[in-house]
Amino acid sequence: MTVSKFPILTVQDLSVVFPDNNGGLNALDDVSFEVCPQEFICFLGPSGSGKTTLLRILAGLLRPTEGQVHFVRSQQPKIGMVFQQSNLMPWRTVMDNIKLPLELEGMGESKARVRAQEMIELVGLQGFEDNWPRDLSGGMAQRVALARALIHDPDLLLLDEPFGSLDAITRERMWTELSRIWQARQPVTDGPGKTVIMVTHSINESLFLADRVLVLTQRPGRVKLDLKVDLPRPRKEDIRYTPHFGKLARKLREAIE
Amino acid sequence: MTSPTLRNLPRVASKNRHWLGLGSLLLGLFCWWLAARVSGLPAFILPSPSDVWTRFIKALLDGSLFVHTGVTLLEILLGLGTGVFLATVLGYLVAKSRALERALSPYLVASQAVPLVAIAPLLVIWFGPGMFSKMLICALIVFFPVLVNTVVGVRAVPPALHDLMRSLRASRREILIKLEVPAALPVFLGGLRIGATLSVIGAVVGELVGADSGLGFLINVGRGQYDTALVFVAVFTLIALALMLYGFVILLEKKFLNWQER
Numbered sequence A: 001m002t003v004s005k006f007p008i009l010t011v012q013d014l015s016v017v018f019p020d021n022n023g024g025l026n027a028l029d030d031v032s033f034e035v036c037p038q039e040f041i042c043f044l045g046p047s048g049s050g051k052t053t054l055l056r057i058l059a060g061l062l063r064p065t066e067g068q069v070h071f072v073r074s075q076q077p078k079i080g081m082v083f084q085q086s087n088l089m090p091w092r093t094v095m096d097n098i099k100l101p102l103e104l105e106g107m108g109e110s111k112a113r114v115r116a117q118e119m120i121e122l123v124g125l126q127g128f129e130d131n132w133p134r135d136l137s138g139g140m141a142q143r144v145a146l147a148r149a150l151i152h153d154p155d156l157l158l159l160d161e162p163f164g165s166l167d168a169i170t171r172e173r174m175w176t177e178l179s180r181i182w183q184a185r186q187p188v189t190d191g192p193g194k195t196v197i198m199v200t201h202s203i204n205e206s207l208f209l210a211d212r213v214l215v216l217t218q219r220p221g222r223v224k225l226d227l228k229v230d231l232p233r234p235r236k237e238d239i240r241y242t243p244h245f246g247k248l249a250r251k252l253r254e255a256i257e
Numbered sequence B: 001m002t003s004p005t006l007r008n009l010p011r012v013a014s015k016n017r018h019w020l021g022l023g024s025l026l027l028g029l030f031c032w033w034l035a036a037r038v039s040g041l042p043a044f045i046l047p048s049p050s051d052v053w054t055r056f057i058k059a060l061l062d063g064s065l066f067v068h069t070g071v072t073l074l075e076i077l078l079g080l081g082t083g084v085f086l087a088t089v090l091g092y093l094v095a096k097s098r099a100l101e102r103a104l105s106p107y108l109v110a111s112q113a114v115p116l117v118a119i120a121p122l123l124v125i126w127f128g129p130g131m132f133s134k135m136l137i138c139a140l141i142v143f144f145p146v147l148v149n150t151v152v153g154v155r156a157v158p159p160a161l162h163d164l165m166r167s168l169r170a171s172r173r174e175i176l177i178k179l180e181v182p183a184a185l186p187v188f189l190g191g192l193r194i195g196a197t198l199s200v201i202g203a204v205v206g207e208l209v210g211a212d213s214g215l216g217f218l219i220n221v222g223r224g225q226y227d228t229a230l231v232f233v234a235v236f237t238l239i240a241l242a243l244m245l246y247g248f249v250i251l252l253e254k255k256f257l258n259w260q261e262r
Helices: A051-058 A094-098 A100-105 A109-122 A138-150 A168-184 A203-209 A237-241 A243-256 B003-039 B049-061 B064-096 B098-113 B116-127 B131-155 B159-167 B172-209 B215-224 B228-256
Strands: A009-018 A025-035 A040-044 A066-071 A079-082 A156-160 A195-200 A212-216 A223-228
Touching: A009 A051, A025 A051, A025 A066, A025 A223, A040 A203, A051 A156, A051 A195, A079 A138, A079 B159, A094 A100, A094 A109, A094 A138, A100 A109, A100 B172, A109 A138, A138 A156, A138 A168, A168 A203, A168 A237, A195 A203, A203 A237, A203 A243, A212 A243, A223 A243, A237 A243, B003 B049, B049 B064, B049 B228, B064 B098, B064 B131, B064 B172, B064 B215, B064 B228, B098 B131, B116 B131, B116 B172, B131 B172, B159 B172, B172 B215, B172 B228, B215 B228
Parallel strands: A040 A195, A040 A212, A079 A156, A156 A195
Antiparallel strands: A009 A025, A009 A066, A212 A223
């Protein structure tokens, strides 16, 4: 993957203080980083390191107490977001859930359906178009959520521990799926590509998926390590057993503690 | 393969349940007939099913049943419509604003503490014996359950879905139509189900207090003339109205909540 050198997103001196009874809870402290187009970056940290808070700021759901978030392309980037729970609307079928972002953009019904059908095929859910979310397994529901997050070609794909609620086997299968889908959605020429920011507390997950892993410290969250993951792509599941993977994992582990 | 026989099990059971309902109805009718017969009470105290049937046909043919049912139904529909509309709008606003809830809750609770039956005469004095006072009583009785359920329904919208809509830059109107309305609908329809049956009570209470038409008026007439069979006819018609309204809400639930597990 060729990563452009010019950042698409710059975050400067970000601090978040949640008001409480004794002087406020410091969730993030002086966090700064840059993200390049088409980069897949991962924030790794224990719970309470402000990972989700960071994503909520990037999604425009929360205002930082201090600091700046600057998107190069536009003031309000298009966001695709996948949450810890699939967060599907139970009253919408798989098809209708996936095309929600297009509806909100005002795209015509028939065009939206065609696009949604493409996404359904990309995430391998053919035949489930008219099913209700209640009929889906956890892994399937998360695929729907992923399709919904990608359908409107977002500038920024934000993943908040998207596989945290899945069992270990499904989770590892979803890693391969996600990197396949992410690469399938990259433009052939050097244009605006899918930039992904993911938060997780799994070292394996971050190394398997990301180009760069940023380790956040426990409350207040600070960037402690910015590690480039120079593992070749596409990554297969057995990459975890290579010595280089082990070396990187050890660095991350040491940074967390 | 054992699954086909297993699949048949619930179907057989539900068929049986249908027969049970009809059977118990017939048994009740028989007991009534027997009681009227054995007790030897005069028809102005306990008319037999056949007396009531004859009276029903008579009221049907002279058109009076039709007129009075129409009046009551109109009162119910107007009252229910007004009550549901106001309760939904206010319920939504209360759900969205804690301040408004604080400001209104004393009135809302007080309105529930006062039995409506007790203030129905007041409303009839103020607004006359016509249709408006009945509509008002009806709307008032419907108001509270629909309001409470609207508030509960709108508050129960998962915050994560709000986050989703906001991350997609949805407008307030889109959030209302695509998220809050469908998410609150199950609880709202539960309130409407209660409201629909209560609305019948509201209209009749108003008519009993003072009216010159309607099924409640018919009950008063029947009582005054010792035409007890007519009272029965009016009561059964009211039951039919309540069942019809209830059935209509069930129909709405079947249509709009087909995504829910049975």
